[in-house]
Structures are given as structure tokens and as C-alpha cells.
Amino acid sequence: MRILIVEDEQRIAKPIAEDLKHQHYIVDIAHDGIEGWQYTQSTQYDLILLDMMLPQLDGISLCKRLRTARYNALILMLSARGTTADKVVGLDAGADDYLVKPFELEELAARVRALSRRTPETRPSILVHGDLQLDPGSCNVTYRGKRLSLTPKEYMLLECFLRNQNQVLTRSSLIDKLWNYDKLAGKETVKTHITNLRKKLKAAGSQNLIETVYGIGYRLGNS
Template identity: 70%
Template structure:
């Protein structure tokens, strides 16, 4: 899941983003509301975590602007304001959920999972291609009867390919979708991850071209 975290306090934003990355999410951080708006216009985020008190453009105004522009992905507000009135204002502005600071990271993770299920009811609970199965709820991957131990980026690449079984992804598009704006590596990084994924799949029993190279274009899955 690609998440936009709009939070101006580095003491909250950086450790929260790191925790979310450990949960296999891609996280971009916007330090103010106007930057959050600009990010939302160029990237299709699956979820926005939105602080209420922000410089340049406050969270309520940003939330209203997003909904007015047709934004349909979930918005979860994070704020130190805990009165009923504040919650009502946030929800009426278009937020899907409201979490009061300080919060437990496990509770935030549970709410993100709930919002994800709510916004992706049509998605299959387990993604599969031939003998390959990936369970997004447990981050587990199996090929046949064998468990695959993947790095976070390997998992993200495989999940993206499984969710788009007929699409060919170029190295540049994989970088754009699976890396944060300020951490973009070179395209050789994708080649390294694909090579490692192929090796692990082959060791589990797949064909060598289970992840197929479409020359001049990119990669896609190819069932045995």
C-alpha cells in the first residue's frame, strides 16, 4: 500500500513512517498541507494519514479539497484534539476515520487494515498465479507447498505483479510505484531484486521465466 503521511512534526513523522515501512508500505512524507495537496495530485495513494494542525493548509481544509476534487481513497486523521466536536468536524470534512495522538502503533495498523479492506472489497483475499500464492493479510508467500522468505521490496514487487497479472512494468515504473520520492535508487536495483526473486521462486519449483522479461518493456508474471 502506498501511503501519504501529512505531518509537520519530524518526531512523529519519521518513526511512524519507518514503522509503516516495516509493515510493507511505501510512505511519502509531506511536511505541510499544501505539499500534501501537491503530492496527492501526482501520485495515486491508497491511503492518506492526515494531521489536523498543519502549516500553509490545515488538515480540515485539505481533506475538503481532496474530496471536492474527487479523491476516493481513505483518509485517516491523526490529531491531538480529542473532543467530540473535533471528531465530528473531521468526519464531516470527509475523513474515514479519526485517531487521537498519542496512539498505539498496533491500533493504527489495525485501522489501516480495516480501511484497506473497506476500500478493496473486490480484491481477492489471496493473490495467486499458478502455484504461487500471496496472502496480503499475513504478508506470506508460498509456491506449491514451500514458503518463500522475501525481503520487503521483493514482496512489494511480487504483490504488484500479482495484482496486475497482464501488465508489463518497466524498471522506471516499478521504482516510481515502490520507492519513496526521496529514496529513488538506480534502475539496476530493480534488476537485482528481480534476479533474487527468480532465484527464490526457482528454488521452490517454478520455471526460470515465471517472472518474464518482455524485452525493451519490462517484467510480468508468467504462470507455469
């Protein structure tokens, strides 16, 4: 899942981003409402963590603008204002949930998980392809019962392939899905991660689970 944090206070945004990255989410940070709007015009996010009080363009106005533009990302409003009236304003502006500051990262993570279950995609609890299994809940990956030790990026690549089993994924599409907005990777970087992932799958017994479609990209094979 790709998440945009729109928060002007770095001391709040940075630990949230780091915690979400450790949970294998792709995270970008915008520091004001205008920058947040610009990010959404170039990238489709699954979830936006939106501070209510922002410079340039406040969170309520940005939320309304996104909904008017039919931007369908889930929105979790963050605010130090915790009255019922404030929550009503945020939810009526188009937010899907409202969290009052200060909050624990564990509660935020739980809200993110709960919101992710509202997405229209049908996501099985365990993703399976032949002898390969990936459990998004625990982030465990096994091949023929043997657990694989993957880096976060290798895990996200494999999850992306498993969620798109009948598609050929180009290097460009993988970059769009899995790399941060401000840290875009080159195609050679994708190739390197694919190579490393293949080595680990091969060590577990797979011969050609990730196939190269020459001139296009990659897809899941049958081994």
C-alpha cells in the first residue's frame, strides 16, 4: 500500500514514516497542503494521512479539493483538536477516519490496517502461487515450507508479483509502485533487486519463479 503523509511538523512526520516503512508500506511526505495536492496529481495513493492544520492549504480544504476531484484514496485526518464538532468537520469534508494528537504509533498502525480493509480489492489473507506463500499479516514468506529471509524491498517486489499474478509488470510500473516519490530508482536498481530475489528463491528450490519477458518486464512463472 502506498501512503502519503501531509504533515508540516518534521518531528511528527518522520517517526510515522519510519514506522510505516518498517511495516512494508511505501511512504512519501509532503510538508504543506499545496505540496500534498501536487503529490496526488502525479501519484495514486491508497491512503493519505492528512494533518488538519497545514500551511499554504489547510487539511480540510485539501480534503474537500481531493474529493471534488474524485481522488479516491482513503483519508485519515490527524489533528490536535479532539472535540466532536472538529471530528464532524473533518469527516464531513470527506475523511474516512479521524485521529486525535498526540497518539501512539501502535494505534496509528491499527487504524491504517483497519482502513486498508475497506479498499475495494479482494485481498486473501495469504497469497499463494504454487509452492510459494506470502502472509501479509505477519510478512512471512515461505517456499515449500522453507521460510525466506527477504529485505523490505524484496518482500514488496514479491508481494507485487503475487497481487498481479496474471500480468507482466514493466520496470517502470514497479518503480511507480514500490519506490518513494522523492527517491525514484533507475531500471538497473529494479534489475538488481530482482536478481537478488531470484537468488533467494533459487536457494529455496525455485528455478524460474520470476520470468523475464524480454523487452517488456517480468511476470510470475510456474517453478
